Amino acid sequence: MTRAERSDAARNRAAVLAAADELFATVPEPARLSMDDVAAAAGVGKGTLFRAFGNRAGLLQALWQRRYEPLRYAIESGPPPLGPETDPRQRIAAILDAILVVKLDNRHLTLAVEERSGGTSLYEQPQYQLVHQLLCDLVRAAGGGGDSELLAHLLLAAVRADLLNHLASRRGISRRRLRAALASAVDLVLEAADASPPSD
Numbered sequence: 001m002t003r004a005e006r007s008d009a010a011r012n013r014a015a016v017l018a019a020a021d022e023l024f025a026t027v028p029e030p031a032r033l034s035m036d037d038v039a040a041a042a043g044v045g046k047g048t049l050f051r052a053f054g055n056r057a058g059l060l061q062a063l064w065q066r067r068y069e070p071l072r073y074a075i076e077s078g079p080p081p082l083g084p085e086t087d088p089r090q091r092i093a094a095i096l097d098a099i100l101v102v103k104l105d106n107r108h109l110t111l112a113v114e115e116r117s118g119g120t121s122l123y124e125q126p127q128y129q130l131v132h133q134l135l136c137d138l139v140r141a142a143g144g145g146g147d148s149e150l151l152a153h154l155l156l157a158a159v160r161a162d163l164l165n166h167l168a169s170r171r172g173i174s175r176r177r178l179r180a181a182l183a184s185a186v187d188l189v190l191e192a193a194d195a196s197p198p199s200d
Contacts, residue, residue, distance in 0.1 A: 023041055
């Protein structure tokens with residue numbers, strides 16, 4: 001009986017993730033997508049949804065985890081240019097470029113994840129804090145003389161989902177142009193950090 005229940009739970013979880021993935025990829029306003037909508041699309045009861053994911057924020061994090069995991073592994077232990085053996089300056093540019101691509105590929109989902117949900121802002125989310133800390137370390141390793149914590153926030157601001165959505169969807173800026181502009185911005189920020197005096 002326990003094994004059958006676990007099998008059913010696994011199937012339900014997979015069905016919910018697949019349905020939610022499809023919904024967040026197609027709805028025009030992801031912020032309006034409710035747990036009721038997801039449950040109906042997955043063909044499960046709302047109680048099943050809450051037991052599996054806790055709340056909407058938990059469901060969003062589970063969806064984003066699936067999309068982000070390959071990038072996380074590449075950053076933590078992969079080869080250059082994302083992995084730890086890369087020159088710090090090149091690695092900063094590569095990590096931000098990869099984040100930009102993932103967010104553009106999953107635009108509606110990342111918009112929903114990054115909006116303030118359950119009282120937790122983007123900057124309080126564990127995933128943001130981990131990437132921010134990594135960029136702080138890399139800015140220092142690259143010889144940046146400025147405030148590495150602030151510079152890391154400013155670099156990550158360039159790949160916010162709402163900004164990317166505005167530029168790509170509303171301004172019609174191509175992916176190629178966005179990636180090129182990001183690379184130039186990273187160079188400018190790091191060059192300015194090199195030239196600035198150490199922070200107090």
